[in-house]
Amino acid sequence: MQNYHAILCYDGTKYNGWQKQGNTSNTIQEKLEQILTEIAQTPTEIFGSGRTDAGTHAKGQNANFHMNFSGTPKQLMTEINSRLPEDIGVLSLTEAAPRFHARLHAQAKRYVYNIWTGDMPPVFWRKYSFWCKEMPDISRMRQAAAQIIGTHDFKSFCANKRMKKSTVRTITEIQIEQKENRIVLSFTGNGFLYQMVRILTGTLIEIGEGKRSTEDIPSIFSAQDRACAGFTAPAKGLFLDEVFYDRAEGSGKA
């Protein structure tokens, strides 16, 4: 069977996140598997690069699946898109090397978090951003972000209390850009713990609002306690923006 590499976008508002697990229904993975199974007429699984939380969006989720399909990847993509609801879409579909796996071969990811500021909450961006009435101090947020970059134990920024595996991760870049009344934060790293981007964002907002010192980051890291970090920014402001693969492992025929 051919292995396919798909890049997907979705509006996560109405879904319980990417991944089906236990009794969780109404996930994006489930929706896609249902459609792939209809097309292949045999049970077909799809493997995402990682989970996204309930309510979180994606502009570049990556996934792979195996299928026998007689047409071209372009035809398969059209077939899938014609069956998908309007809040999920396949952006690209290519033939992948037989052993390519969207999660195991992912080398890095970029997440983007959108903040909207101003007296009035955003009418047209209400499902895709978090509203802060007052503009936080961007230079304070950047000072704090510089202390997050690098390899650290992110246990204090992980919402999973029973996490038994390593909580060490590397963040290679954090960009904080002001675009008119919006703030766009982007986080690039080799992996992210459960709700890590949302807790990092919440902590940076509290620093930008002057509720915390820009010098708080090292002590939050050393505490290894979720309670020492900031609030969890809402899922609706978060987008999985891009997943990075080594070219040799990535898509393209073997």
Next chain:
Amino acid sequence: MQNYHAILCYDGTKYNGWQKQGNTSNTIQEKLEQILTEIAQTPTEIFGSGRTDAGTHAKGQNANFHMNFSGTPKQLMTEINSRLPEDIGVLSLTEAAPRFHARLHAQAKRYVYNIWTGDMPPVFWRKYSFWCKEMPDISRMRQAAAQIIGTHDFKSFCANKRMKKSTVRTITEIQIEQKENRIVLSFTGNGFLYQMVRILTGTLIEIGEGKRSTEDIPSIFSAQDRACAGFTAPAKGLFLDEVFYDRAEGSGKA
């Protein structure tokens, strides 16, 4: 009582348009009057610059209302916004001259229509744009638009068959801009008939797709028959963008 001039934005997706009329319920006007009446504790009407269709959005609807309110306009705006649902917002609120009327004194309006092109329908813009798979020919659309500018009888572009009043209007500007895979059409004029912008847009799309000649416009005008013009582009792509007032008649204390 003080006359107030409000500039409003709304996501029209869930509403039956701006204006309450007869048995039409769930309108934006109705929602606002309900809130203004609660604040004033006396029945309060609001007058819009004009109707918007069911499903059409606004980034700059204008309206006026009279009220006794003890605080500043800023405080009143905050009070209204705190009671509004998340798909309606007051962008500005100022004291207006006693006789200022948002409809009677409107001198011109600008509407914007958003088209999204590409293989995949827009996931995040699905409620705010019309999807054309193939990019229409912008230069053909601009050639046709040039023939629409000016003062004409727009009867062929009016969906109201029983229109008894004059159907002559003046369009002063049509801009057609391509922004990556989007096309943004903006129409500025002294007044617009029922569904006129949507029928103009549908006609321009058909010309851009090569289904009609760029020379069709004069014959559509002279036919004075709705059936001769193009399709009615869906309401969801349309935004009332701005309403223009003479400064002397507009807001500001008398």
